[in-house]
Amino acid sequence: VQLVESGGGLVQAGDSLRLSCAASGNIRSPYIMGWYRQAPGKERELVASIISDTDSTNYADAVKGRFTIARGGSKNTVWLQMNSLKPDDTAVYYCNAKLLTPRPTDYDVRDYWGQGTQVTVSS
Numbered sequence: 785v786q787l788v789e790s791g792g793g794l795v796q797a798g799d800s801l802r803l804s805c806a807a808s809g810n811i812r813s814p815y816i817m818g819w820y821r822q823a824p825g826k827e828r829e830l831v832a833s834i835i836s837d838t839d840s841t842n843y844a845d846a847v848k849g850r851f852t853i854a855r856g857g858s859k860n861t862v863w864l865q866m867n868s869l870k871p872d873d874t875a876v877y878y879c880n881a882k883l884l885t886p887r888p889t890d891y892d893v894r895d896y897w898g899q900g901t902q903v904t905v906s907s
Contacts, residue, residue, distance in 0.1 A: 788898060789879045792903045793902075797870055797871060800866060801869065805864075817881050818834065818853070832844065834853050871906065
């Protein structure tokens with residue numbers, strides 16, 4: 785599985801950006817695709833995720849109401865629409881895919897990561 789991100793850049797506070805992640809390879813439902821970010825000196829954190837079978841979404845409290853995750857297209861693409869950006873949103877954003885294989889009582893999870901795309905928000 786390969787994940788290729790695009791759409792990062794330098795913007796001003798209040799601006800918008802849209803990140804894209806194109807997934808290729810052996811991807812089968814169920815899976816969870818998400819965006820994580822890592823700011824300098826901080827741990828990587830979940831920003832948003834979406835589940836393949838239900839399109840159920842989950843957001844970090846810091847981005848609720850400003851960011852929207854969506855998926856679609858025949859190429860397993862996931863987008864992250866980021867509005868009302870703040871300097872605190874500055875980070876490297878990583879696309880993540882968790883492929884889930886059902887087991888009797890849980891799932892086997894395989895993690896895949898993109899290389900990351902820089903988002904810088906100036907004040």
